Amino acid sequence: METISFLCSPCINEESSKTVSDAISFCFECKEHFCKICRELHSKFPPMKDHSVIPCTQMTAFPIDILNKTFQCDLHPEERAQYYCSFHCNTFCFDCLTGTHRSCSFRKLSDVSKGVKESNSFTEIQNQLAMKYKSMKNLLNKIERLFRNKEAEIEKILTEPNRTDLTINGIEEVEAFVMNVEKLEIEPSEIHIPDDIITLSPAQLTVQSDTRAISDARFTLKEHIDIAKMGVKEPVIIDCTIFKSGQIIAIEQTHTYLLEFTSRGKLNRNVKISSQALGIEAIDDNLSAFTESGRDTVQIYNKRKMSSILEVSIRDHCSGITKYSDSNVVVGCNAGGLVLIGKNGEKQKFFHTKELMHLNQNICLTSNEKGEIFCSFSKNNTILSIDSRGKLRFIFENEKLRCPRGVTGDGNDNIFVSGYDTNNIMWISNDGKNSKEVLNSNNGIQNPRGIEYHKTLKILTVCNYNGRQLSIYSMQ
Numbered sequence: 001m002e003t004i005s006f007l008c009s010p011c012i013n014e015e016s017s018k019t020v021s022d023a024i025s026f027c028f029e030c031k032e033h034f035c036k037i038c039r040e041l042h043s044k045f046p047p048m049k050d051h052s053v054i055p056c057t058q059m060t061a062f063p064i065d066i067l068n069k070t071f072q073c074d075l076h077p078e079e080r081a082q083y084y085c086s087f088h089c090n091t092f093c094f095d096c097l098t099g100t101h102r103s104c105s106f107r108k109l110s111d112v113s114k115g116v117k118e119s120n121s122f123t124e125i126q127n128q129l130a131m132k133y134k135s136m137k138n139l140l141n142k143i144e145r146l147f148r149n150k151e152a153e154i155e156k157i158l159t160e161p162n163r164t165d166l167t168i169n170g171i172e173e174v175e176a177f178v179m180n181v182e183k184l185e186i187e188p189s190e191i192h193i194p195d196d197i198i199t200l201s202p203a204q205l206t207v208q209s210d211t212r213a214i215s216d217a218r219f220t221l222k223e224h225i226d227i228a229k230m231g232v233k234e235p236v237i238i239d240c241t242i243f244k245s246g247q248i249i250a251i252e253q254t255h256t257y258l259l260e261f262t263s264r265g266k267l268n269r270n271v272k273i274s275s276q277a278l279g280i281e282a283i284d285d286n287l288s289a290f291t292e293s294g295r296d297t298v299q300i301y302n303k304r305k306m307s308s309i310l311e312v313s314i315r316d317h318c319s320g321i322t323k324y325s326d327s328n329v330v331v332g333c334n335a336g337g338l339v340l341i342g343k344n345g346e347k348q349k350f351f352h353t354k355e356l357m358h359l360n361q362n363i364c365l366t367s368n369e370k371g372e373i374f375c376s377f378s379k380n381n382t383i384l385s386i387d388s389r390g391k392l393r394f395i396f397e398n399e400k401l402r403c404p405r406g407v408t409g410d411g412n413d414n415i416f417v418s419g420y421d422t423n424n425i426m427w428i429s430n431d432g433k434n435s436k437e438v439l440n441s442n443n444g445i446q447n448p449r450g451i452e453y454h455k456t457l458k459i460l461t462v463c464n465y466n467g468r469q470l471s472i473y474s475m476q
């Protein structure tokens with residue numbers, strides 16, 4: 001590891017000092033480096049006696065950007081974090097103490113960090129990191145060996161032209177054989193297709209999927225979760241997503257919270273976000289993505305820590321979001337159509353379908369394994385679908401579905417849509433030609449917003465009663 005040297009901060013700042021000594025230690029609280037003399041003076045002051053000081057030789061283990069982030073307040077980056085909130089699981093500065101965390105239970109960071117290095121958890125993490133480092137080192141050595149072997153193979157091929165010529169000749173013979181096969185004419189009467197390898201056309205597949213979904217889509221109310229009774233004043237939840245574990249994360253609009261519910265429907269924690277969010281989607285077991293419309297960004301969140309690990313700037317008002325593949329998401333924009341975002345935040349593709357441009361309204365999205373995307377337009381009372389190339393597939397309208405909001409897949413390439421004004425949930429076939437009302441006011445549906453169906457768990461969550469309740473239905 002490269003050795004990095006530091007100069008003593010007080011010596012640099014002291015104008016009368018003619019020489020500047022090399023630093024031997026670093027104070028996390030003061031965020032300064034000290035030489036031997038300044039280190040001794042620093043430790044003599046009672047307020048600084050309990051500061052966390054480490055040798056400079058250990059500084060290479062902490063990248064400068066991580067050290068800087070450690071001291072920053074999340075909401076006020078220019079301010080130093082001094083306190084820790086156990087409810088929100090984050091650090092904050094003095095300004096936050098009189099504002100966001102006024103009624104929270106908190107402790108000083110210096111008190112929280114006492115004894116951390118001596119704890120069993122810290123030792124366990126150190127051991128795990130050491131094991132990971134050893135594994136990575138072994139992997140790099142293995143890659144180096146493979147690379148050297150491949151270099152040797154390439155060198156061998158380059159020094160054996162005769163062998164290469166034989167390979168090329170063999171390929172040419174295969175190509176000639178294929179061309180002869182293509183010229184063969186086969187009489188239709190001589191073709192026999194075994195029963196076990198019959199291939200259905202896309203239209204036949206759609207009919208099968210439609211029929212199965214219409215007959216099976218029967219839901220039973222499992223639970224109504226009253227958000228207000230859980231301590232959230234005048235809540236409005238507008239969208240939600242379900243993880244494989246059964247945990248649910250919902251967007252609360254009034255207070256700009258993310259609400260995390262256990263698989264049993266209990267509120268586990270609420271996390272403050274910086275601006276209004278409109279759509280959320282689970283990416284895998286521990287990651288979710290949501291559109292932060294107030295900042296025109298997409299945030300990728302770690303579910304366990306409930307904190308952002310990646311921010312993607314869209315530069316357009318964004319609303320709906322849906323998982324498009326294993327690690328990609330599609331985001332609905334106000335003016336620029338739909339944008340496909342890769343796992344590292346890169347914009348991979350734009351869907352500039354005419355009907356999706358300059359919408360000037362929020363939309364909800366879902367997609368299926370075929371790469372088909374479905375969009376709901378509450379102002380137009382329509383559902384629109386495009387294929388993976390951005391070509392329009394259909395536009396659905398029905399008098400029984402007014403002001404459509406949430407849209408989610410049914411696990412068979414069809415969709416469920418919530419009707420805000422019609423107080424119902426409607427099933428729509430993949431081609432948009434068939435539809436059926438599966439839930440209505442008789443089943444407890446009232447002004448539904450975002451919805452999410454999990455095909456493995458067979459549960460449908462509804463942001464119900466204009467966002468005051470989260471209703472969970474199970475499929476029979």
